[in-house]
Amino acid sequence: MKKISPEILINQGICPTCYDKSHDHIVFGDNKDKMLYENELFECFLVSNPRAIGHTIISSKKHYKDMLEIPGDLCESIFLFAKEMMIILKKVYKAESIYLCTMCDGPMNHFHLQLIPRYSFEKRGSKNFVKERKEYVEDKEKIKKIKELLNNIYK
Ligand SMILES: [Zn+2]
Numbered sequence: 001m002k003k004i005s006p007e008i009l010i011n012q013g014i015c016p017t018c019y020d021k022s023h024d025h026i027v028f029g030d031n032k033d034k035m036l037y038e039n040e041l042f043e044c045f046l047v048s049n050p051r052a053i054g055h056t057i058i059s060s061k062k063h064y065k066d067m068l069e070i071p072g073d074l075c076e077s078i079f080l081f082a083k084e085m086m087i088i089l090k091k092v093y094k095a096e097s098i099y100l101c102t103m104c105d106g107p108m109n110h111f112h113l114q115l116i117p118r119y120s121f122e123k124r125g126s127k128n129f130v131k132e133r134k135e136y137v138e139d140k141e142k143i144k145k146i147k148e149l150l151n152n153i154y155k
Pocket residue numbers: 015016017018019063109110
């Protein structure tokens with residue numbers, strides 16, 4: 001199946017994430033295998049073109065332009081979840097640190113946080129936010145472990 005580029009949709013005022021979900025993942029590809037957690041407010045999944053192994057996104061289900069638009073209680077639950085997720089990622093991937101960034105921009109967005117591991121062989125600092133994207137390699141054992149640890153906190 002030929003993929004549609006997100007830019008084409010964005011330029012037409014269409015949300016690529018929602019379009020992808022309602023059109024059999026024609027934009028980003030099926031990410032069912034990468035899904036780590038989901039509830040009615042947000043979802044958490046491994047990035048299909050990660051900047052580091054274990055690069056994870058937590059994304060709101062509703063549209064919010066950026067953090068300025070999200071309600072306080074959603075902000076609280078997403079950030080508390082992010083903290084637990086960072087502890088889990090650090091443990092499972094044996095990362096030295098987990099970086100967090102959010103840079104939602106443009107009119108049509110799902111508010112999302114990016115969690116990017118920094119490993120002991122990598123230098124500290126902001127360059128970790130723009131590490132070259134890598135090919136996603138599935139690690140079923142690690143995914144299983146993350147889900148188990150999450151399951152202890154979020155039923
Ligand atoms: Zn959307």
